[in-house]
Amino acid sequence: MMNTDYFVEMVEKDIENLLSMPLWEDVDFVKRFFKQKQGNDVSFYKRVILQSKEQREHWGKVAMFVYRFGRFIKYHCDSEFWMKVYTDMNQQILEGKLGVLLPIQAQIGFGTTITHPHGVVIHPKAKIGKKCKIRQFTTIGTSKSSAPFDAIPEIGDNVFIGSNANIFGNITIGSNSVIGGGAVVTKSFPENSKLVGNPAKNLNKINVKSKIFAHRGAKSFAPENTLSAFKKAVESGADGIELDVHLSQDGFIVVMHDENVDRTTNGKGEIKELSLAEIKKLDAGSWFDEKFKDEKVPTLEEVLETLHELKFTGELNVELKTDKNNYEGIEEKVSGLLRSVKWTFTYIYSSFSFSSLEKMHSVEPSAEYAYIMENDTEKMLQAEKTPFISGIHPNVSWFLKNAEIIEKSTKKFRVWRTEDDQTLFKLFKENPEGIFTNDPKKAIELKKRM
Structure with missing residues (x-):
């Protein structure tokens, strides 16, 4: 039985220190802490803080809890011990003592x-x-x-x-x-x-039909765009999986989000300037958690074979990362690989690059294509008038602000950057074709409760 009392006591001590701060008697500090707008007719301090000591204590304690442990646990919650710490603190402090x-x-x-x-x-x-x-x-x-x-x-x-x-x-x-x-x-x-x-x-x-896509695999639980992340995505029951592809110096299709290896490996350099052998020497897992030490950067072929072996029957979204680098011949290579085997899953091609989608369509006209956009309505309109593009993948903020435009569209919308519960619930109301999320397990559970 794991003993987490030390961590619980440490949080309680921090709470006591926070509540004893003289700053709580400073009206300007309290306003800033709660991000209260200036110019209210009624004093915020009197109306909210002094009105209820319990309110002040609740928000102060929660703030300290999040400050000390929130971000740390976010990146370590796959560890059994830290998950137990989190659960005990949540139950003993936030629920048991604070309500x-x-x-x-x-x-x-x-x-x-x-x-x-x-x-x-x-x-x-x-x-x-x-x-x-x-x-x-x-x-x-x-x-x-x-x-x-x-x-x-x-x-x-x-x-x-x-x-x-x-x-x-x-x-x-x-x-x-x-x-x-x-x-x-x-x-x-x-x-x-x-x-x-x-x-x-x-x-x-409402019959919520939105498909849940694991963004870069289940990247909340394993290092993104690795075989471990894709396995976790399949285990979660995700309807779809999204990944990103580049070309190495010697022409191999490498699965990674960034154009360089700096952020998600222990190496440095542009993918287009590194050979596959050099990339395969890198550790792509330790940055996330030591238990993923020596996780390798996969090729697209390795990912496809893994999903096939796991009998994944959903949709695979292959994003061509060609908006910054023009990888000569990547469209032909990717299409050739996807068409080489009758996989257990279906697939979609997507990209921020319209010209890359055009090239891919000329190579494989029967495939499904989606145009990715941030907040650019012009891109959406361009996709709308392009017959071979069947899907649009917008940023969630644009999607939720443009209901009238979307309602008139004939395209399939799959939305990305969607992590918090409130955003997911808003999307479930709108029923887009797909929702990309780092935590497919949570999204699936929330969807089931609908």
């Missing part, structure tokens, strides 16, 4: 109005009385599925819940309640209550 802003088994009485500049978090076991008003970025219940979190919040009659709410679980919602614009409601929403505003939707009535 949440409105703690476990909270009773929110008749007619209560609750507001907070950063939103309101309500525990799954809370009971919300009749005619209550809860405003701004409310989260009710939990997206977790393991005990003891499977509680059933109860929301009374004639309750108003503000915009951008997330409501999880098998929740009982009373009659004539109103859920504000942008809300996500997953279960048991009664017909006589209302979802108001745009794009408020009841996901219980």
Whole structure:
């Protein structure tokens, strides 16, 4: 049994030190800490901080927890020990000792109005009385599925819940309640209550068809674009897998995101200036975690064979990294390899480079092609009028801001840079063709709860 008491005690000590800081009595510091805008009519300090000591303690403690351990655990949570540390701290401190802003088994009485500049978090076991008003970025219940979190919040009659709410679980919602614009409601929403505003939707009535693509493999759990990451992606049950390809100096198709090996190996140099033998000598795993020491940079052929052996039956998105380097002949090489075997999976070609897609299409006209874009609507329009391009892969921020343009399009949209739960829920409402994520396991679990 692993003992994590030392780490839990260390966090508790940090919390005590934080709360004893005289800066908490400084109005300007508190405003900056909570990123409060200037020029409010009512003093933020009096209205929020002094109004509730519990609020101040909650946010202070959570901030210190995230500061000390958040980023570290993010990159080490695949380790059994650190996962145990994280779980123990989460349960013993954040849940067991702090609760949440409105703690476990909270009773929110008749007619209560609750507001907070950063939103309101309500525990799954809370009971919300009749005619209550809860405003701004409310989260009710939990997206977790393991005990003891499977509680059933109860929301009374004639309750108003503000915009951008997330409501999880098998929740009982009373009659004539109103859920504000942008809300996500997953279960048991009664017909006589209302979802108001745009794009408020009841996901219980939506068939979420979006395919989950493992971005560079399951890169949250293994070093990106390695065989380990692709194996993890298959294990997660991802509908698709995305990878990136370059050409080495001697003409081999190398799977890596960057144009150089500096970030994800212990070597240096441009891929186009290194031979495959030189690239194969590099360690592509230790930067992520020591347990991946000596992980090698794979060739596309090695990845294809691995996925075939694992009987992966989803879609493989091969991104041609030709927007910065013009790899002469890469289109012919990639197409020849993909067409050489009847694989267990289907595949898509994508690129930021329109000319590269044109070349690839001339080589393999029967394949599926997608144009990748950041926030460039002109690119989208170019793809729209190009018959052989069937897909568009935009940045999530552009996708969520351009619903009217997307609705008129005939193309398949697959969206990237989508990690946090709130963004995933927004995308599930819109049902794009695909969602690229570093953590396919989490996305799949959230999708199942819809």
